[in-house]
Amino acid sequence: NAGVTQTPKFQVLKTGQSMTLQCAQDMNHNSMYWYRQDPGMGLRLIYYSASEGTTDKGEVPNGYNVSRLNKREFSLRLESAAPSQTSVYFCASSEPWTVNTEAFFGQGTRLTVV
């Protein structure tokens, strides 16, 4: 049972470098999400995707782009990394929200920008 898989698990970038965080889910979920988690801030929504081909901004989208490549995969791109983007990034997936829906999370990517 893979669930939600994120790669890489750890990454160190220099300021100004770019990278793409990958996420794939095997639960046939329509909806996928990217969150970041910072100490004392909880999880904050960066972008989400209701279905293949659609994406929407969340609470903290600045500095990020996303691509919903197909139903399984949702990637997060940092075009020019900044130290403020040092964080732990979580991908999640769910069915479209109903009263009995939960979100399933990947294991996270710890990103450090120096």
Place this chain on the structure above:
Amino acid sequence: EDKVVQSPLSLVVHEGDTVTLNCSYEVTNFRSLLWYKQEKKAPTFLFMLTSSGIEKKSGRLSSILDKKELFSILNITATQTGDSAVYLCARGGRGGADGLTFGKGTHLIIQP
């Protein structure tokens, strides 16, 4: 803007104690409230609450929602060191794919 506020932010207790974690919310179009446990890595789902006054229970953990007073509590009885974690409360999705809104979490430490 939706708000989810958890208290306390951190708590240290001894093994065997009972703890109560609090979550208050101010949200529009409320549908559900979720509790997650986060150890080292991914948050794992504990409960989803949609109706007031109906307790959800799983082993030593239980949770209840009060939609009139806009809060939820998570109780853990007979705590064990394995209960040490960050407990997250979140406003559930309201339709489509609008994501969850999380509180900052309660960092619970159980000392032997």
